[in-house]
Amino acid sequence: MDLGIDLGTATTVVSDVRRGIVFDEPSVMLLRSGGGRREKILAVGREAADLLGRAPSRFVAVRPVQDGVVTDLETTRSYLRSVLHAVGRRVWGLPVRAVIGVPVGSSALENRALLEAAEEAGIRPVTALDGAVAGAVGCGLDPLERRVHMVVDVGGGTAEAVAFCFGGVLAHRTSRLGGEEMTQAVARYLREQHQLYVGELEAEDLKVRSAADGDGPLVAQGRDAVTGRPRLATVQAADVAGAVRPITDEIVRTLTTCLEDLPPQALADVLAEGVVVFGGGSRVQGFAKELERGLGLPVKLAEEPLTCVAEGAARALRNRRLLAAYGRS
Numbered sequence: 001m002d003l004g005i006d007l008g009t010a011t012t013v014v015s016d017v018r019r020g021i022v023f024d025e026p027s028v029m030l031l032r033s034g035g036g037r038r039e040k041i042l043a044v045g046r047e048a049a050d051l052l053g054r055a056p057s058r059f060v061a062v063r064p065v066q067d068g069v070v071t072d073l074e075t076t077r078s079y080l081r082s083v084l085h086a087v088g089r090r091v092w093g094l095p096v097r098a099v100i101g102v103p104v105g106s107s108a109l110e111n112r113a114l115l116e117a118a119e120e121a122g123i124r125p126v127t128a129l130d131g132a133v134a135g136a137v138g139c140g141l142d143p144l145e146r147r148v149h150m151v152v153d154v155g156g157g158t159a160e161a162v163a164f165c166f167g168g169v170l171a172h173r174t175s176r177l178g179g180e181e182m183t184q185a186v187a188r189y190l191r192e193q194h195q196l197y198v199g200e201l202e203a204e205d206l207k208v209r210s211a212a213d214g215d216g217p218l219v220a221q222g223r224d225a226v227t228g229r230p231r232l233a234t235v236q237a238a239d240v241a242g243a244v245r246p247i248t249d250e251i252v253r254t255l256t257t258c259l260e261d262l263p264p265q266a267l268a269d270v271l272a273e274g275v276v277v278f279g280g281g282s283r284v285q286g287f288a289k290e291l292e293r294g295l296g297l298p299v300k301l302a303e304e305p306l307t308c309v310a311e312g313a314a315r316a317l318r319n320r321r322l323l324a325a326y327g328r329s
Contacts, residue, residue, distance in 0.1 A: 175250070
């Protein structure tokens with residue numbers, strides 16, 4: 001089984017070389033603590049996410065990755081094993097090869113921790129590949145050609161701008177803000193402006209719907225801050241987008257400084273080709289236009305912004321030159 005894996009802070013996407021996307025679910029695992037090391041996995045992915053804010057206190061929801069890097073080796077190993085079972089690896093003797101996307105700004109130690117967790121989960125061989133490069137491959141770009149390309153990847157924990165050419169990264173910038181901070185901004189807006197407490201899932205849903213509905217009204221459901229009782233509130237999509245805008249503005253300010261490290265000829269290539277943006281945060285209302293304004297360059301949203309990293313990682317398995325140039329260890 002040959003897989004490309006985008007192990008993100010918010011979402012895990014797995015692409016099989018033959019079958020295409022086989023897993024696209026939240027990066028969450030629900031555990032029941034039994035004391036010491038006797039924690040039992042109850043649910044993974046969407047099933048676990050559906051129980052956020054609903055499960056009894058003896059159940060604990062954990063995320064194996066924060067800001068694109070492993071937080072706990074054992075948790076990540078258990079999570080990856082569960083994902084492998086979910087995508088159809090029922091017989092442990094079946095070999096699995098994989099390429100896993102990692103942030104360009106991650107350290108060698110962080111990458112080693114992820115690779116060790118993957119190997120202990122049964123993935124051998126496993127290679128780490130710059131996630132932005134994998135996303136570029138998934139969008140049809142060739143990171144080995146003699147022209148400079150620039151992409152922006154806005155994930156749940158981080159956002160990155162990366163320029164690359166002929167097998168090497170020319171410049172990159174990383175913002176420690178991403179989709180999670182946008183979701184928190186929506187929850188804060190509802191609490192402060194509508195006296196309504198909402199859970200993480202509701203805030204995330206409102207963020208996504210505000211991007212799809214333009215300026216229309218949205219209904220939010222939560223707990224009244226005064227009475228403590230359930231309540232519905234009608235909010236405008238534009239107001240939700242406005243609550244997220246300070247986060248997106250800060251991301252854009254950080255990422256646009258990537259241009260300062262590029263030579264004039266490289267800038268000419270990027271101006272001609274434009275910048276491709278992908279990742280869950282790229283779909284937030286107005287983000288692409290704000291990025292285009294900040295960069296002063298054409299910005300194009302990827303056709304498959306949520307899955308292109310995993311798809312590109314899967315394609316990279318069959319491109320030895322690409323892995324030799326951009327692979328991480």
